[in-house]
Amino acid sequence: MGIVELKDVRKVYPLGKVEVEAVKGVSFCIEKGDFISIAGPSGSGKTTILNMIGLIDHATAGEVHIDGKPTAGLKDRELTRMRHEVLGFIFQSFNLIPVLNVWENIEFPLLLGKTRITKAEKNDWIDWLIAEVGLVEWKRHKPNELSGGQRQRVAIARALVTKPQIVLADEPTANLDSATGEQIIELMKKINRELETTFIFSTHDAKIVNIADHIIRLRDGLVTENVRRGEDVAEACAPANTAGD
C-alpha cells in the first residue's frame, strides 16, 4: 500500500524576474515501511521533493498524496497538524533547539498539540528512544555540548518521538564524517526495521544510497531511476484493497 504518492509533480521557483523549474513532472509511489533513498547531484530537486512530501512546500502542479489523502488545498493549520502527527524530520544541520537539552529537544514535539499519552508513558518512551540512539549519558546536555553525530542522533529521536508514519531526512549525513554518516544511516535502518517507520532520505553519497531498499534517482528535476532491490518500481501506487477482496 502506498503511503506517499507523487503524481506528475512540478515545482517552479521565481528567481528574480525568471522562473526556475526545480521539479519537472515527477511521479513515484513509496510503500509503507520502505527505507528509501532519493539520490542525485546538487540541484537535481531532492530537497524540493522532500519538502513537498514533508508538507512544508507546495507543488506548483500535480498531486502529493500522504497516507492516501491529497494534500492540495489544505490550510496552514491543517498542514502543520499533519506534519506533527504523520511526519518526522531530520535535517542536514540537525536543527536542534539550542536552549533545550537532549531530553527536552526530543520531548518538544510531544508538547505540541493534544497529548494522547500519560506522563509516565511519555517519559518511558523518550528514555527508550534516548537509549536506542545511544545518548543516555548525554540526555541533560545542551546541543552545543554534543558532537555532530550525537546531534543527529538527537534529531533522529526527535523525529521519531511522535511515532510518525514517515520520517524525512534531508542529507542527514552531509555534515558528518563518512564513518559517523554510515552509523547514522545504520541507526535509521535499524529503527526502520524495529518500528516499521517509513524512512525517506536524500543523499548524493553513492555509498550511502546503496544501503536503501528503494532508490529513486533524480537528475535535473526528473526521475532517472526508480528501483527496489534492483527491480524497477511502478510510478503509481497500487489501488488500496477494498473490503471483501
Next chain:
Amino acid sequence: MKTIANIAFRNLSRQKKRSVLLGAAIAFGVMIVTLINGFAGAFVSNVSDNFSYLLAGHVFVSGVEKTGAKLDKEIEVIRDDAVLTAALKDAGVPAKYVTRRSDFDGSLIFEGKKVFHSIAGTDLANERFLRDRLVLKEGSWDNMKDPRAIVLSDKIAGKLNVQVGDRILVSLKTAAGQNNAGEFVLAGISFDTGILGSLMGYANIAYVNELLGLASGEYMTMGIMLDDISRTERSATALYDRMKASLQLFDRGVKDEKGATTPFMAMMRKQNREQWNGVKYRVFTLNDILAQVQQIVDAINIAAFVILVVLFFIVMVGITNTFRMVMYERIREIGTMRAVGVQRGEIRSMFLYEALFLAIGGALAGIVLALVAMAVISFFNLGMDSPLFIILKNGHLSFRVPPFQAVGNVLVIAVLTLAAAFFPARNAARLDPAVALRTLK
C-alpha cells in the same frame, strides 16, 4: 503554550548582553518615572503637612461680621469662641489641638526701609509645634515673652536690615478699616524656608488684636490640627453640618467662580456678592487653599507620563530592531519548529512572550532601583533650614509611590513592548517554513 513560554524565557539568556542592555533601558525609564511619581506622590502630603504647621491647622473656621448703618462694612472676627468650641466637640472632629489666630497685612518700617508683610498673631505658649517647625537662626523663643515681640524670616529681616532687639514700626489697617500704627521688638530671625516660608512673621496674638482693634479673647481664624491629615475633608464636612444647625455659614465647595484658582478664592468671591446680618462663618480646609499644589502634582504626573512614553518610544525602536534581528538569527529554528508542528500563532506568541518577560523583568528591576534610589536620597537630612523645607518631611526628601501607579507603569511598558515586538513576531509567524529552512545565516 507553557512550552512556548518556557522556550521564550530561555531565549532571553541566549544573547545575555543584548537582553541585559534592553532590560536596562526599560529599567532606567521605569526608574526615572517611578522616582518622579514617588516625588509627586509625597509632594502633596509634605506640602500640606508643612503648610498645616505654618497655617496652624488642617480645617479652619473664620467669621465675617457685617457692620455699619447700611451693613456695608465687613470685619473678620470671631467673637464667640464658646459656640465654635461646642460645635467642634459635638461634630466629633478628632482635633489634636486647636489654634486661634489673628493676622493682618501691614508695612514693617525700620530706618527708612519698608517691607509689606503678613503678620500672624499666635498664642506661642500653646503653639509649641510652631517652635519645632520654625528654626531660629538668631534670637530665642524666650524673647517672645515680650508682648510686642515678633519673629521674622531671614529674608525679611535682611530686607529691613534689622537685628534681634531692634524696634520695628508697623503700619496697618484695623479690622474695621482704620489706619493704625504700632511697634514690634525683633525677638528672633528664623531660617528662610523657601518661597513660602518667608510668607509671614509671627507675633503675640494679644498685641496683634490690640493693633487690629479686637478685644481680648477675640480672634480671626480658628485652626484645627487633626491626628490624620487624610481626615481633613470628612472632619470639615462634619463640622460644617454641625454648625449649619445654629449659625450662618458660607457655602462650601464653591468652585466655579470666574477667575478663582482655588476653592478658597471662589468662596471669597462669592461672599463679596452676598448680604447678611451679624456674623457669618466660613469653614474651609488646607486643600481649599492648596488646590494649586494638586494642580502642580497633576502636572508633574503628566510630565512623568510623557517622559515614560517618550523614553519608551526610543526603547521601542530598539526593541523592534532587536526582534527583527532576532527573527533573522533564528530563522532556521523557526523553520524547524514549524516543520515539527508548531503553529503560526505559537511562533508569534514565542516572540511576544520573550518581549513580555523582558518588559516585566526590566520594569520590576526599574521599580527596585527606584526604591533603592529613594531610600538613599531620603537618607540625607537636608535640614529644616533648607530652601526646600516646604516639600521636605522632617528635613528629608520623601517619596510615595501609589501602588496603582507603579502597576500602571508596568502595564504601559508591557503594552508598549508588546506593540514594539508585534510586527517582528508577526513576520516570524508568517515565514514560509520551506523558505526559513532554506535560508543561510
